[in-house]
Each structure stands twice: as C-alpha cells, then as structure tokens.
Amino acid sequence: MKEILGRISDKVFEKQAPETGWFTPFNIIAGIILIIGGILTIMRFTMGLETVTNLDNNNPWGIWIGFDLLCGVALAAGGYVTSATCYIFGLKRFHSAVRPAILTAFLGYALVVLALHYDVGRPWRLPYPVFYSQGTSSLLFEVGLCVFLYLSVLFIEYSPAALEWLGFKRARNMVVRLTLVLTIFGVVLSTLHQSSLGALFMIAPSKLHPLWYSAYLPVYFFISSMFAGMSMVIFEGSLAHKYLHHKMDQTHLDESEGVALGFSKAASFVMMGYMGIKILGLAIDNNWHYLATGWGLWYLVELIGFVLCPALLFAAAHREKNLKFARAAALWTVLGIVLNRLNISMVAFNYHLPADQRYFPSIMEIGTSVFIVTLGVVVYRFICTRMPILHEHPDYKAH
Amino acid sequence: MEFFSLQELYTYSKGITYLVMGAILVFMPLYWGFLTDREDD
Numbered sequence: 185m186k187e188i189l190g191r192i193s194d195k196v197f198e199k200q201a202p203e204t205g206w207f208t209p210f211n212i213i214a215g216i217i218l219i220i221g222g223i224l225t226i227m228r229f230t231m232g233l234e235t236v237t238n239l240d241n242n243n244p245w246g247i248w249i250g251f252d253l254l255c256g257v258a259l260a261a262g263g264y265v266t267s268a269t270c271y272i273f274g275l276k277r278f279h280s281a282v283r284p285a286i287l288t289a290f291l292g293y294a295l296v297v298l299a300l301h302y303d304v305g306r307p308w309r310l311p312y313p314v315f316y317s318q319g320t321s322s323l324l325f326e327v328g329l330c331v332f333l334y335l336s337v338l339f340i341e342y343s344p345a346a347l348e349w350l351g352f353k354r355a356r357n358m359v360v361r362l363t364l365v366l367t368i369f370g371v372v373l374s375t376l377h378q379s380s381l382g383a384l385f386m387i388a389p390s391k392l393h394p395l396w397y398s399a400y401l402p403v404y405f406f407i408s409s410m411f412a413g414m415s416m417v418i419f420e421g422s423l424a425h426k427y428l429h430h431k432m433d434q435t436h437l438d439e440s441e442g443v444a445l446g447f448s449k450a451a452s453f454v455m456m457g458y459m460g461i462k463i464l465g466l467a468i469d470n471n472w473h474y475l476a477t478g479w480g481l482w483y484l485v486e487l488i489g490f491v492l493c494p495a496l497l498f499a500a501a502h503r504e505k506n507l508k509f510a511r512a513a514a515l516w517t518v519l520g521i522v523l524n525r526l527n528i529s530m531v532a533f534n535y536h537l538p539a540d541q542r543y544f545p546s547i548m549e550i551g552t553s554v555f556i557v558t559l560g561v562v563v564y565r566f567i568c569t570r571m572p573i574l575h576e577h578p579d580y581k582a583h
Numbered sequence: 584m585e586f587f588s589l590q591e592l593y594t595y596s597k598g599i600t601y602l603v604m605g606a607i608l609v610f611m612p613l614y615w616g617f618l619t620d621r622e623d624d
C-alpha cells in the first residue's frame with residue numbers, strides 16, 4: 185500500500201517543467217475562474233440557494249440543470265459512441281479517438297455529479313438514492329442510478345491509461361480484458377439515462393411549449409446525444425491537435441483526419457434522421473400552426489439553423505474531405521445541442537408565465553457553471569499532458 | 584382547420600404522418616448515397 189501511494193504521489197508531483205513558465209495566459213485566467221468558483225461554492229453552501237441563484241418555486245431548475253446537467257450529459261455521449269464504434273462495430277480506425285473520448289465522458293459525468301451537488305445540496309446524501317431509499321417509480325431515480333453506474337463504468341474504462349502511467353502492469357492487463365463488456369454496459373446505460381433526461385420533460389406537458397413538447401422527447405434526447413457526442417469528439421480533437429500536438433504520437437496524428445471525416449458522415453446521417461423524426465413529431469401532434477408564431481420562428485431557427493445546416497456542412501466535409509468544414513460543423517452542432525437543451529429546460533419551459541415570473545440565471549449561477557467547465561478543462565489538460573491518452577505508452581500493446 | 588370529432592383529427596394527422604414517414608423512407612437511402620458516392624474516388 186505504501187509503495188502504491190508513493191508511486192502515485194511521485195507521478196502526480198513529477199516536475200513537468202513548462203517551457204513557458206507557470207504564468208501563461210491560460211493558467212492566469214483559469215486560476216482566477218477557479219478562485220471565484222471556490223468563493224461561489226462557499227457562498228452557496230453557507231448562505232443558501234437564494235443568495236446565489238434566481239431560482240424560485242416556479243423555476244426550481246435553472247442553468248445548473250439546463251446547462252451543466254442536460255448539456256453536460258449530452259456532450260459527454262462521445263464516450264459510448266466512440267467506444268461502440270471501435271469495439272462493437274469493429275471500426276479500428278477510430279481507436280485513437282477512444283481514450284480522449286472516454287476521458288471527456290468521464291470528466292463530463294463527474295462534473296455533472298459535482299454540479300448536481302450545488303443544486304441539490306446535502307452532499308453527504310449522495311449514496312442515498314442508490315443504497316438507501318430507491319424511488320423506483322421515479323425518472324430521476326433512474327437517471328441517478330444510471331449516472332452512478334455509468335460513471336463507474338467510465339472510471340474503469342479510463343483506468344488503463346492511469347495504470348499504464350503509474351506502471352501497474354498486472355492491474356492494467358486485467359482491466360483491459362473487460363473493455364467489451366464495459367462498452368456494452370455503457371451503451372445500455374447511456375440509452376437509459378440519455379432518454380430519461382428527455383422523459384423528465386415529457387412528464388410535464390403543461391409546462392413545455394407544444395413545439396418542443398412531444399411524447400417522443402426521450403427518443404429525441406437519445407438520438408441527439410449520438411451526434412452531440414460525435415461532434416464533441418471532432419471538436420475536442422481539433423483543440424487537442426492545436427494545443428496538445430506535442431503529446432500526440434504518429435498513430436493519433438495519422439488517424440485524426442479519418443476520425444473527423446468518419447464521424448462527419450455518421451453525424452450528418454443521424455442529424456438528417458433526427459430532422460425527420462422532429463418533423464414526424466410535428467405531424468403526429470398536428471402542431472404545424474405553431475410554426476407561424478414567434479415561438480415557431482425560434483423553433484425553426486433551432487431546427488434549420490442548428491440541425492439542418494450543420495448536417496449539410498458535415499456532408500460537405502465528408503464529400504470534399506475538408507477538415508475545416510468538419511470542425512466548423514462540429515462546433516455549430518455543439519452549440520445547437522446546447523441551444524436545444526436550454527430551449528427545453530428554460531426558454532420554452534413555463535412559456536405561459538408572465539415576464540416578471542420568468543427565469544434568467546444570476547451572474548453567480550453563470551459563474552458557477554463557468555467554474556465547473558474550467559475545472560474540467562484544467563483536469564483534462566493535466567491528464568492528457570501526463571498519461572497515455574493522446575499517445576500509446578511504449579511498454580504496452582494497444583487494446 | 585376545424586375538426587368535429589377525434590376520428591377526423593386522427594385521420595388527418597395520421598395521414599400526414601404516414602406521408603412524411605414515406606418521404607423519409609425514400610429520402611434517407613438517397614441521402615446515404617449522396618454522403619458516400621465520393622468515397623471510392
């Protein structure tokens with residue numbers, strides 16, 4: 185045990201000697217955000233929600249649920265999508281994208297759980313829904329259980345990279361054998377909780393505007409999570425290529441274009457299918473007349489501007505083998521997913537309330553969300569610069 | 584459009600739905616072909 189802890193602390197505190205010094209612009213800005221986030225955390229937990237948020241009895245869920253939870257879970261879907269592509273569908277040319285995607289998903293879900301603590305409070309009760317009092321007729325229980333299980337799956341899937349870094353060969357080889365089982369379990373769990381987040385709004389039909397409300401919300405959330413994940417893999421791949429190029433080995437550099445263009449094709453097709461099922465939803469509920477209203481215009485901005493257009497850009501990227509188009513379409517799609525989740529949870533939610541009872545996040549809520557995202561980026565960079573995520577460890581065979 | 588019974592509403596909305604579904608079933612393979620037709624080049 186002492187030897188294990190010693191090895192871990194040696195590795196964590198190993199001098200990385202940055203060539204440009206510690207006070208880079210990124211570190212300064214991130215540091216300021218983290219300090220402000222710490223202050224906001226203390227304020228929230230000592231002075232309560234009212235001090236920090238604009239939440240009330242009409243709007244108990246705000247940006248911490250709408251952005252941190254809903255967008256966080258949707259954008260972390262790259263983990264199960266990439267893993268399924270490589271290990272279930274057998275497309276080994278996507279292998280180099282698996283570890284970065286799994287790491288993003290692991291950090292994404294971990295931060296979702298952290299963000300949930302701010303909203304729910306009483307963090308010591310985190311194990312209660314799973315181990316003490318299961319609300320089996322509740323969608324939130326199902327979301328909580330699936331997130332708990334999936335976070336565990338992601339941790340185990342990520343652990344080979346950490347074990348290779350720490351030099352625990354036997355443990356690493358044991359965990360690697362579980363890859364296929366974990367991938368299958370991950371896909372099953374993701375199907376459950378991605379759709380259940382949509383079901384949370386399906387069970388509130390009177391509160392959501394008819395254009396966004398549908399009995400098929402669970403299906404919409406699950407299908408959109410697929411292309412959200414693919415877009416995030418392309419987007420974070422482009423950021424890694426720019427800022428962590430020196431950490432990528434030749435295999436990753438060679439495969440990165442193929443991954444981006446391959447996911448462009450898949451995302452384009454799934455997004456077109458998603459457009460189709462959204463139009464079907466309008467037809468089933470006979471909601472065409474709402475399109476001619478102000479809400480209808482906003483709905484069309486979301487559907488045409490942020491689903492159809494990036495889908496066509498992805499198609500052009502794949503046909504023309506244009507990486508710039510793929511990256512632009514990926515960012516556009518990510519923004520579209522954020523817009524969709526915010527529309528459902530905040531904009532079109534409680535749409536019938538008068539203006540003075542509508543919700544807008546406070547600056548401190550926004551600050552907390554920015555803090556959580558920055559924390560994720562900082563930890564991601566810490567792990568990628570030290571552990572074999574963007575390159576293969578020379579002592580181990582790729583799995 | 585006014586509907587005087589639930590059956591009229593459902594006949595209309597399900598009819599449009601089936602038409603849209605048929606269009607999607609035709610469109611999606613064509614779109615897949617559009618996406619993949621330059622792959623062998």
